[in-house]
Amino acid sequence: MGEFVVRGGRRLDGTVRINGAKNAVLPIMAASLLTDGPVVLRDVPQIRDVAVMTDVLTALGAVVERAGRSLAIDSRGVDRFQVPELLMQEMRASVFVMGPLLGRLGRAAIVQPGGCAIGDRPIDLHLAGFQALGAEVSEDAGGGTLVVSPRLKGAEIHLSFPSVGATENLMMAAVMADGETRIRNAAMEPEVVDLAQFLEQMGARIRGAGTPEIRISGCARLAGADHTVIPDRIEGATFALAAAASGGTVRMENCLADHLPGLWEHLRSLGCAIRVDDHDVVEVECPNAYPPRAISIYTGPYPGFATDMQAQFMALLLKVPGVHYISERVFENRLGHAGEFRRLGARITADQRVAIVYGGRGLHPGTVRAQDLRAGAGLVIAALEIPGSTHIVNSAVIERGYENLAGRLSRLGADVTCV
Numbered sequence: 115m116g117e118f119v120v121r122g123g124r125r126l127d128g129t130v131r132i133n134g135a136k137n138a139v140l141p142i143m144a145a146s147l148l149t150d151g152p153v154v155l156r157d158v159p160q161i162r163d164v165a166v167m168t169d170v171l172t173a174l175g176a177v178v179e180r181a182g183r184s185l186a187i188d189s190r191g192v193d194r195f196q197v198p199e200l201l202m203q204e205m206r207a208s209v210f211v212m213g214p215l216l217g218r219l220g221r222a223a224i225v226q227p228g229g230c231a232i233g234d235r236p237i238d239l240h241l242a243g244f245q246a247l248g249a250e251v252s253e254d255a256g257g258g259t260l261v262v263s264p265r266l267k268g269a270e271i272h273l274s275f276p277s278v279g280a281t282e283n284l285m286m287a288a289v290m291a292d293g294e295t296r297i298r299n300a301a302m303e304p305e306v307v308d309l310a311q312f313l314e315q316m317g318a319r320i321r322g323a324g325t326p327e328i329r330i331s332g333c334a335r336l337a338g339a340d341h342t343v344i345p346d347r348i349e350g351a352t353f354a355l356a357a358a359a360s361g362g363t364v365r366m367e368n369c370l371a372d373h374l375p376g377l378w379e380h381l382r383s384l385g386c387a388i389r390v391d392d393h394d395v396v397e398v399e400c401p402n403a404y405p406p407r408a409i410s411i412y413t414g415p416y417p418g419f420a421t422d423m424q425a426q427f428m429a430l431l432l433k434v435p436g437v438h439y440i441s442e443r444v445f446e447n448r449l450g451h452a453g454e455f456r457r458l459g460a461r462i463t464a465d466q467r468v469a470i471v472y473g474g475r476g477l478h479p480g481t482v483r484a485q486d487l488r489a490g491a492g493l494v495i496a497a498l499e500i501p502g503s504t505h506i507v508n509s510a511v512i513e514r515g516y517e518n519l520a521g522r523l524s525r526l527g528a529d530v531t532c533v
């Protein structure tokens with residue numbers, strides 16, 4: 115399970131390069147199943163979730179080879195449509211292969227992902243969309259779901275919520291359907307746009323990615339592609355918030371400031387200086403102590419405040435004197451880290467959707483548990499503020515999405531070890 119030991123109280127200073135985005139590369143790897151042609155993906159992070167997606171593609175018959183920060187994917191041999199149950203359990207994002215498998219083989223079978231640390235996360239929107247495209251969905255008592263369609267047909271699909279995963283899965287299915295598909299109330303996240311650009315490079319015709327309405331004209335065959343994955347905006351936010359919590363100055367290369375709406379405004383309101391240059395570099399210079407403030411954040415679908423940086427932002431607010439309000443509006447149960455912060459002396463009241471944070475009280479070291487990837491990152495940030503040794507157990511979940519977080523923070527002057 116692993117453990118991070120953070121000896122806090124040190125300033126972060128220096129430069130860090132932000133890696134390719136986990137949430138972009140996972141659906142793009144799945145989309146590689148749509149072609150017989152060679153696919154090369156560049157700037158692929160070395161994280162556990164990429165390793166699991168590699169195993170999923172391999173189990174379906176693809177050959178995936180890593181060379182440095184690139185992946186070469188050859189899907190010519192793909193002839194299996196069943197995602198092994200263990201891999202599905204290990205990573206919910208395995209669900210992304212359903213759309214491409216439907217397009218490629220006319221069928222896909224999974225065991226539905228169960229509840230997770232941040233709520234139930236059903237896939238009903240994915241399945242309803244596949245049905246709209248003409249697929250038949252059948253479910254068995256053991257949680258198995260089979261989706262079958264010898265030939266998908268373009269359709270109008272209205273998502274009741276702009277789900278990132280459903281938008282991506284349906285886009286990947288629709289590129290091989292007959293005729294035009296419109297996805298309304300689509301997710302607008304930069305990762306959706308990156309997937310659309312990858313599919314377009316393969317020869318797909320997609321309009322409107324990054325807006326609430328995406329139009330996809332189906333085609334019979336897709337070619338291979340060579341694509342560089344966009345920078346991981348949540349990793350960028352995590353380093354910026356770590357700098358803010360430690361009172362340091364951190365320069366982030368390969369960081370697209372525009373992909374993080376809400377973050378910079380809040381940091382500036384706290385007195386941090388944010389400098390953005392034309393070459394995807396963002397520098398964050400933060401004071402040692404913050405003035406009293408009352409900060410409110412409301413997470414929401416893009417361009418709202420990203421739910422994936424809510425835990426890390428809460429960690430910073432622990433340092434800001436004042437009463438702060440956090441409303442989690444994307445997931446129904448994503449404030450579990452409040453209880454772990456309390457173990458470090460934080461005063462927070464929270465239910466499943468709302469947290470009130472009483473910031474500016476001193477924290478003390480302790481032992482806490484990373485419940486999920488971003489909650490774990492939030493705990494690391496909180497620990498950076500605390501003189502003494504804080505132990506974060508279950509740190510393996512942090513490594514699902516951050517490559518060598520302990521080493522990279524340490525190079526910036528933190529003292530973080532992974533045992």
Ligand code: UD1
Pocket residue numbers: 136137138140207233234235236237238239240241275276277278279280305421422444445446
């Ligand atoms: C993706 C990201 C995750 C991020 C989330 C929201 C990946 C691999 N993961 O997850 O890091 O936190 O977007 O930005 O890209 N929902 C349904 N039915 C569905 C699908 C979703 O009810 O069929 C609900 C979910 O339970 C949740 C909300 O919609 O409450 C948002 O989920 P969604 O946008 O689909 O998130 P993911 O794609 O799972």
